[in-house]
Amino acid sequence: MILLNNPRTRRRRLGVAAAAAGLLAALLTVHPAAATPDPGDGPAADKEVSRSAQAEVREALESGEIPGQDEVVHSDNIEHVTNIPKDVLPGTNSDLAFQGRYAFAGNYDGFRIFDISKPKSPKTVAQVLCPGSQNDISVSGNLLFLSTDSSRSDSSCNSTTQPVTEKSSWEGMKVFDISDKRNPKYVAAVETACGSHTHTLVPERRNVYIYVSSYSPNAAYPDCQPPHDGISVIKVPRNAPEKAALVGFPVLFPGEGPDGGGNPGGPTNPGVSKTTGCHDITVLPSQDLAAGACMGDGILFSIKDPERPKVIDQVQDNVNFAFWHSATFNQDADKVVFTDELGGGGAATCNEEIGPNRGADGIYDIVGKGDNRKLVFRSYFKIDRHQADTEVCVAHNGSLIPVKGKDIMVQAWYQGGVSVWDFTDSAHPKEIAYFERGPLTTDRVTTAGSWSAYYYNGYIYSNDIAKGFDVLKLDDRRTDPAKRVRLHELNVQTQPDYFD
Template sequence: MTLLSNHRTRRRRLGVAATAAGLLAALLTAGPAVATPDPGDKPATPEKVSKSEAAEARAAIANGEIPGKDEIVHSANIKHLGNIPKDALPGTNSDLAFQGKYAYAGNYDGFRIFDISDPKAPKTVSQVLCPGSQNDISVSGNLLFLSTDSSRSDSSCNSTTQPATEKSSWEGMKVFDISDKSNPKYVAAVETACGSHTHTLVPERKNVYVYVSSYSPSATFPDCQPPHDGISVIKVPRKAPAKAAVVGFPVLFPGEGPDGGGNPGSPTNPGVSKTTGCHDITVLPSKDLAAGACMGDGILFSIKDPENPKVIDQVEDNVNFAFWHSATFNQKANKVVFTDELGGGGAATCNAEIGPNRGADGIYEVVGKGDKRKLVFKSYYKIPRHQADTENCVAHNGSLIPVKGKDIMVQAWYQGGVSVWDFTNSSKPKEIGYFERGPLSTDALMGGGSWSAYYYNGYIYSNDMVKGFDVLKISDKRTDPAKKVRVPELNVQTQPDYFD
């Protein structure tokens, strides 16, 4: 381990080129989507686009339909307070977590801790070099958790990439002691089946349970064998984190055959990911509930017994959802927003050709009581601004903005930027604010943009894959009541009860 304004309101009409039809066809016929462009420990290689696509992007900039390269634009109710560029960690920026006056930012090369006591001027407290793709991050008390979803030579922070076909390879969860924010200490490593793409904390007084989401098994991977139809559950004693260990692998998709009971994907359901595990899980501990985004399925389950979660309902959308990516409850736990990461986060899907219902959010209402509760689809939400064919854009990570009696959230859309939207009326969601940059390139499709955008104690924080850590402030009568709400800690996949 090594320590280390401009406002424009418009509706774009970009993305109707004939070449976009080819992209749509490719997405429909592709195999299971990967959840993110996975560059290992380096940024993804830019993909060439056609001359006509490049020309269209430049023309759209010239006509004011999209912002210029790297130009920042935003709605009148959002202010960009500042940006902290990458420093010692050059990899892809990923997820965020918060605690007191600190923000924790994941990066494919490790993680960075910011002091955000003055949100207008965050300061770097420490940077830890510990490569391993995703490096999905969360915190609880004096413990920090980091997901490793690339096959490594060992569990150390000095490891190198190594094929998953080799039995000695390692991937899974890492645990750090952050009692000294300036000098985090690596205290535990737990190997998990198929690694850890993301993880979710279920904290208790003496222990922290960690739900590990991973997928894509292969008969050639000794530590990632099919069927991989569940999640790993790790128990971490707070006073003895070095004793962290897997305590179970609950099966969420029971069924006969080699692939369990999840969505079979293509060719049965063309363009839909085969379910071989979960991508992300969000828990609402105050309600003993969890929602899982599991590739080809969305699930609702009970976590009354955290070591043995029980599925209540399972839904699929084989028309418009390609890859169930993440989930967010509203405060009353009578709605779940699921996201579809069409194209795996590396494609340009925010255009007219793909349309408003794919690569979007799906809003589901939770009806019934107890174990008879059901997820009922109500509508889709997608940002109302078309992006260039050189911009990766699709629904990604977001969080609630805590306004009592309202359902409002902020969400990252990669190069589609940050969107604030209201789904109080489940059938008629609407955007109420946005922030974004122009394309990274007009000549190539480059991976970038906001990976995670979360609301924490009065401000919006965004981790841009390429540009760094952004701080935003929204001033709007619809969201202003949230400024009074404070929480001591925020891991978005462990949703707090803001009004308990």
């Protein structure tokens, strides 16, 4: 691990790595010469579009139908407060977490810590070089957690890419001590089957449980064998995080055959992903409830026993949903918003050809009680601001904006920007604010835009894949009550009770 403090002088300081129980100390040892950003963990390569598509993009730009190239536009009720460009971590920006006056920003090359006590001028506190996509990030107390979902040579922050077909390759969870925000220390690593694409914390007083979402097994992958029809569960003792360990792999999709009982995908359901694990899980600890976005399925499950989650209901949408990506509860826990990552985060899907129902959010009411609760579909929501055919636009990560009696959330849409929308009426959702940039390129499909957009203590924070860290301020009578809500910590996939 290389800790990059004080970016003005590019002064480098080495963090100290401690071996996790059961792991070789060498796997966590720092070797500065090898710790360089790894191109093997970059996003998909840009794809050139046809000349006719390029001409259509130019025409739309000239007519004002879409914003100018890289132009910032927004609704009147949103202010673009500031942007902090990328610095020494050049990789793809990913997820966000918050604690007190700090924001923690994931990046395929590591993570960056900001002091956001003054939202108009965030300051970089630390930058840690630790390559391994996606570096999905969360925090709890003095601990920071990082997902690795790319095949690496070992578990250290100095690892390089290595074929997933090699048994010695490593993927999984990394744990850091952040009691000193300026000097995070790498303290543990736990290997998990098929890696860790995303993760979700279930925090308790003495321990933190981690639900690890991963997928796409293959008989040729020694550490990612089919069937892969569940999630990995890790237990991390708060007072001894070096003892973090895998405690189970609960099966969520029991069934016969090589892939269990999830959605079989194509050709049975053309254009739908086969369920071979989960992509993301959101838990609502105050209700002992969780919602899983699991490729071809959406699920509702109980987490009364965090080591043994129990599925309550399972739904599919084999007409309009291609890949169930993420989930968000409303405050009353009687609705779930599921997102569809049509195109896998690498295609232009916010246009007239794709339409309003594919690549959208699906709003489900939760009806019934206890283990008899059911997910009932109500409607779709998708931004109606059409994007250029060179803009990757997809429903991505968002959070609630806490307003009593209302269901309002902010959401990232890659190059579709940031959308604020109201789903209080499940059947008639509507956008009430937005922020976006014009196309980054006009001749090829490029991955860029907002990966995550979350509301925290009066501001919206967005981690833009290419442009860096954006701070937005929303001024609207419908959302102004949220400014009075203050949290000490926010991991969006560990959804808080905002009014407890």
